[in-house]
Amino acid sequence: MNCLGRNFMKARLISLLFILTAWQIASKFYDPLILPSVMDVGKSMLYIFKSGELYSSIFYSSIKLILGLFFAVFAGFLIGLWMAASKFMKNILHPMVVFLQSIPVISWILLALIWFVPDIIPIFILIVNGISAISFSVYEGIKGIDKKLIEMAKLYKVDRKRLVLDLYIPCIISNFTGSLKSVLASSYKVVVMAEVIARTDKGIGSKINWAWINIETSEILAWSLVVVALSYILEKVVISNMEKFLVKLYA
Numbered sequence: 001m002n003c004l005g006r007n008f009m010k011a012r013l014i015s016l017l018f019i020l021t022a023w024q025i026a027s028k029f030y031d032p033l034i035l036p037s038v039m040d041v042g043k044s045m046l047y048i049f050k051s052g053e054l055y056s057s058i059f060y061s062s063i064k065l066i067l068g069l070f071f072a073v074f075a076g077f078l079i080g081l082w083m084a085a086s087k088f089m090k091n092i093l094h095p096m097v098v099f100l101q102s103i104p105v106i107s108w109i110l111l112a113l114i115w116f117v118p119d120i121i122p123i124f125i126l127i128v129n130g131i132s133a134i135s136f137s138v139y140e141g142i143k144g145i146d147k148k149l150i151e152m153a154k155l156y157k158v159d160r161k162r163l164v165l166d167l168y169i170p171c172i173i174s175n176f177t178g179s180l181k182s183v184l185a186s187s188y189k190v191v192v193m194a195e196v197i198a199r200t201d202k203g204i205g206s207k208i209n210w211a212w213i214n215i216e217t218s219e220i221l222a223w224s225l226v227v228v229a230l231s232y233i234l235e236k237v238v239i240s241n242m243e244k245f246l247v248k249l250y251a
Contacts, residue, residue, distance in 0.1 A: 032217065061192060068124075137179035
């Protein structure tokens with residue numbers, strides 16, 4: 001690890017220690033039901049690990065996340081391609097996508113409570129949350145291609161397959177990875193929030209909801225830290241490996 005990397009890690013460690021110290025001091029002035037100490041949350045975290053609830057809850061929330069992301073990416077790609085391929089389709093789809101993007105997530109959750117069974121709601125919310133960013137990234141990736149390059153390819157009669165693989169896909173991917181990174185960064189938070197409000201039977205959100213009903217503040221914070229850890233792992237492991245794979249693929 002170089003000097004810059006060590007300094008960065010040191011700064012993060014100092015920041016974490018400062019937060020934990022401030023938290024511990026502040027907890028001395030409040031009832032544990034309001035603000036439990038770092039030790040109390042640590043004990044709740046240990047209980048979660050020992051109880052066996054951790055892995056099953058992560059599994060059910062992750063399944064919803066994977067399904068939601070799959071449909072969001074699939075639908076987003078199709079909409080983005082249609083908007084780029086036809087001005088008529090753009091005029092129809094663009095306002096619809098903007099409309100989806102403009103409605104607050106909480107409004108979608110409340111509507112979904114009327115429309116769907118609880119376990120479908122997190123998947124639906126993740127689709128709605130991700131579809132706009134992905135469709136716009138695909139559309140902008142295609143429209144951002146230099147027209148001169150396309151004209152040159154036509155002039156030299158470049159094969160359509162090669163044109164798609166060597167020009168269109170790399171331009172789409174460069175935009176797509178940025179939007180997917182943004183969607184992934186908030187995906188666990190969106191899924192868990194939907195699970196809590198929908199009161200699902202399984203998943204991290206169901207455990208947070210149970211802790212809230214029983215006024216187990218330390219357990220709410222412990223499960224919240226699990227979500228933070230999952231979001232971090234998703235960003236650092238999945239996204240970074242995806243970006244490295246794409247760079248190697250189109251290097």
